[in-house]
Amino acid sequence: MISHPPTHAQTHWDSILMLYRQRRTLMASPDLDAAVLARTESVLRYHLHVLARCAGFEAPADQEPQAFALLASRLSSPREEVRRQGYEDAYAWLVEGGEAGQGALAALTLQPDQDASKLLDIYRDHEPLRPRLFDLWREQGWEVPRGLLHRAELQGRDEALQVAALTYAVNSPAVGMDLFQAYCRTLLDGGTPQLPGSVLVPALWGAMLRGEPQIGRMLRRAVEFEADPATRFALLRLAALRADAEILPVLRPLLQERPAQGARLLALHGSAQAVEILIEALSQAATMEVAARAWPWIAGMALPQTPRLHRVGEAGGQGLMPDAQAAHSWWQCRRSTLSPDERMLCGAPLSLPRLHDLALCKAGEAGRDILDLLALKLGRPLAISPRAEQAQRRAFLKALPQASIHQGSNN
Known part of the structure; x- marks a missing residue:
């Protein structure tokens, strides 16, 4: 172990805290160049590597970023005994909860323990942590x-556990349709749904990925009865992912009630009808700005700006506004070449090769949407988290069989 001056170690410590916060902010961005996030993660790994080799450095770890920095640097140590103690501390802080527990979760995500037995012990002994x-x-x-994912194991458990378990199961290729159907088939029984919408969201997504034939009807019924705005948005997002035409009459009023949500979901829908609703929104003062922000998802480029019109006797009219005519002209050139079942995505018809290319270069919320569209187009779970580090994500995407990707260009 190299002995470094305290100021040397402190520099790396401060950099880790800054980069940890920066990564969290970047991942919450609506749309982000994946290369920006990849650089942040690479530099974060570098500072953890160096700090792990600075002897004798100690710092308080009462906040999440500090707890992450301390534990992740120990888990990056070249010394087995330091790593082992780091895992023991991480498990203790996880059980303790609070800010330190959150930091422990982040450190264990970055540096998983190859011995899973301790986490299973915690699962058994600490029910609130499940x-x-x-x-x-x-x-x-x-x-x-598999026993932890049986419906009998989850039934009657608290809502948070069912949501977390189903969200985990969605992305696992080893989990079949039965688990999800046990939840979402209840939507076909008539009457008010008995399950919370937060539980239905991952159940419906899992069923959709596995080819549930009644998924459109199930989704529309769940949307109809859902009152919570955040859960309703999550359900509508699933409908937009599959470009359900029957959900457009719901998205049109949503554009007026919650303009940012409505514009984002119409762009995600990507059908000709959705594009035309979005173009209409570009001509309306209440929705033009959010529609312009969503437009690159359709066209692959931002709209130009034009001087805002001003009528005599009216207030406002200063500055610039999105050029709705430019969007209309662009669409007129492409509308006739789009077949009825095709969707627009970043300037081209949605296809597997297009999704694969975009998955390599987009991060943030847009990166999550792309991964979900890719999984849906492939017809199976991807078995990678949308929050995975970019290096891991790129390696996974590069390893996908190219035959299956390019075969999809004809679908």
Whole structure:
């Protein structure tokens, strides 16, 4: 172990804290160049590597970023005994909860323990931690014992555990249709749905990925009865992912009630009808700005700006506004070449090769949408978290069989 001056170690410590916060902010971005996030993650790994080799450095770890920095640097140590103690501390802080527990989760996500037995012990002994453990296992890509995912095991458990377990199961190729159908088939029984919408969202997504034939009807029924705005948005997002034409009458009023949500979902829908609704929104003062922000998802480029019109006697009219005519002209050139079942995505018809290319270069919320569209187009779970580090994500995407990707260009 190299002995460094305290100021040397402190520099790396401060950099880790800054980069940890920066990565969290970047991942929440609506749309982000994946290369920006990849650089942040690479530099974060570098500072952790160096700090792990600075002897004798100690710092308080009462906040999440500090707890992450301390544990992740120990888990990056070249010394087995330091790593082992780091895992023991991480498990203790996980059980303790609070800010330190959150930092422990982040450190264990970055540096998973090859021995999963301790986490299974915690799952058995600390019931309130079970939802967070499913979240951790999903991020780590670890295959949990199948018994933990049986409907009988989950039924009657609290809502948070069912949501976390189903969200984990969605992305696991080893989990079949039966688990998800046990939840979402209840939507076909008539009457008010008995399950919380937050539970139905991952159940419906899992069923959709596995080819549930009644998924459109199930989704529309769940949307009809859902009152919570955040859960309703999550359900509508699933409908937009599959470009359900029957959901457009719901998205049109949503554009007026919650313009940012409506514009994003119409762009995600990508059908000719959705594009035309979005173009209409570009001509309306209340929706033009959000429609312009969503437009690159359709066209692959931002709209030009034009001087805002001003009528005599009216207030406002200063500055610039999105050029709705430019969007209309662009669409007129492409509308006739788009077949009825095709969708627009970043300037071209949606296809597997297009999705694969975009998955390599987009991060943030857009990166998550692309991964979900790719999984849906392939017809199977991808078995990688949308929050995975970019290096891991790129390696996974590069390893996908090219035959299946390019075969999809004809679908």
